[in-house]
Amino acid sequence: MxxxxxxxxxxxxxxxxxxxxxxxxxxxxxxxSFHKSKFINSASSITGDFYSKTNSIRDYFQLDTENKELLNENLILRNKLEKLSLSIDTSPITKIFEKTDLRQRYSYIQGRIEKNQFRNNYNFLTINLGKKDSLVPEMGVINSKGILGITENVLQRYSRVRSILNKNSKINAKLKNSNYFGTLTWDGLDYNSTQLLDIPRQAKLKVGDTIITGGMSSIFPEGIPIGSIDNIVNEASIKRIINIKLFNDMSNLKNIYVVKDFDKQQLVNLEKTSNE
Amino acid sequence: MNKIRVFLWIIVILFLQILVLNNINFSQHINPYLYISFIFLFPLTKNRFIFLTAAFFYGLILDFFSDTGGIHAASLLFVAFFRLYFIKLFFRKNNIDYLLFNLHSEAFGQVFNYVVTITIIHHFMLFSLDNFSFNNINIVLLNTLYSSIFTLVLYFLGSYILRKKQLH
The missing domain is CATH 1.20.5 (Single alpha-helices involved in coiled-coils or other helix-helix interfaces)
Structure with a gap:
């Protein structure tokens, strides 16, 4: 003793x-690990408020570029709307719209990034939306140019988003011109490029092909742009890696949308049913 | 008086690190980690519990702001624990000299060795914990080298300017 x-x-x-x-x-x-990171993260109200205050000063210097980006997005949406109204006007009405045809599946919540991170191997973003905006974990976060990440820790006023620039991130993605799908991952090296794995070998790939979200999960709607094929490593082997150049500049982000899926609970329940 | 000034400097450096230095991201990975000067500024005391606890929480605050789990806390605590051994090694001091020990009054060569060793150990620990695997070890080493140079230049410039001010 x-x-x-x-x-x-x-x-x-x-x-x-x-x-x-x-x-x-x-x-x-x-x-x-995904669901355990409760204690230390920047979504707490102390750090969230701190970043929010400092950001509001910084925002003044970026108003010009932000405005231009929003105008650009408006332009694209307006053009799409114009095309759509034209097609509705000219197409002969052959069927009666059912109530289910008009049902909305996704809605978007607008927010702002309080803290951006792209330097580490496991990157997280902090956004100014939380439980008060009816956010839950595992919702997709996008902006006008493409996908950004998935919400992970949701607190009262802020939440933490796991960026696509995180080594643990796995997102379902597919080619725009065919239905072959694979997994989008990141190797931690360059913040402008991510890797697409598990694309079947018979899929014909060309440099410059567009990659979009796959819609196999209930997190992102199908067809949100991600990036274009930059180059292909190990072209003819099983270890084929497709490097994707992201449309987003991950080092310069401000306005975001969080995707709310109304059918999520149904899909989750459906996948839970036993196989027998 | 002196202790209050050290305390204020530590707070100033913490905010400098969070607001400015964490956002430099020179060629994506290279960042100065000036908060390591916590180790050099904190006075030597006989009771080391306070110093170790302070180092742990100082790193934890940084982790809190940069979403890194506990890598700053772990690496800062590591060099905080081994600080005394390096002081014994480079300056050849005994227990009696601790109270009067001041980095400014030591020879520059010895201070240089001491600061460089601690910085490189801290940065290597930081980047390998961030990497958290045995892959990409060359990137960890390169990051350690470049970021250490960045930190050391900032630290020596800062301490030179501040010391000059004190003399006049």
Missing amino acids: QQLIYFIQKYRYFLFFLFLELIAFQLIINNL
Whole structure:
């Protein structure tokens, strides 16, 4: 017993150091797994408010470019609307619209990025939407140019989004000109390019082909742009890696939309039913 | 008085790190981590519990703001624990000298060795914890090298300017 007390006396600093170091490692490991990262993240109201205050100063300097981007998006949407109204006007009415045809599946919630991160291997964004805006975990986050990430921790006023620039991120994606789908991942090297894996070998690929979201999951609607094929590594082998150049500049983000899927609960329940 | 000034500097450096230095991202990965000067500024005391706890929470605040789990806390705590051994190694000090120890009054060569060693160990630990695998070890080493140079230049420039001000 005396020996033990003597041991603790002698190594008390080292034991204290080990104790704190173990806590730190536990936090690191928790941070890497999807649903455990509750304690340390920037979505808390203290850090969220802090970033929100500093951002409101910074915003003034970016108003010009932000306005141009929003005008651009408006232009695209207006053109789409014009085309759509033209096609509705000219097409002969051959069927009566059912109530289910007009049902809306997705709605979008508008928000803003409070903290952007693209430097680390496991990147997270903080957005100014939370439980008060009826957000839940695992909702898609997009902007006018493409996808950004998936919500992970939702607190009262802020939430943390797992960026597509995160080594744990896996998103269903497909080619625009065919229905072959694969998994979008990131290798942690370049923030302008992500990797598309598991595309079947018979799929014909060309540099410059557009990649869009696949709609196999209930997180993103189908057809949201991601990027274009930059180059293909190991073209003719099983380890084929397709490098995607993102449409978004991930280092310069501001306005976002969160996708709300009204059918999500139904889809989840359907997938849960047993196979027998 | 002196202790209050050190405390204020530590707070200023924390905000500088969060608001400015974390956003530099020179060629994506290279960032100065000036908050390491916490280790050099914090006074030497006989009771090390306060220092270790302070280092842990200082790193944790940074983790809080940069969504990194606990990598800043773990690496800052690591160099905080081994600070005393490096002081013994580079400056050849005994327990009696701790109270009067001041980095400014030491020879520049010894201070340089001490600061460079601690910075490189801290940065290597930081980047390998961020990587969290044995792949891409060359990138970890390159990041350590470049970011260390960045941090060291900033630290020595800052301490030179501030020391000059004190003399006049």
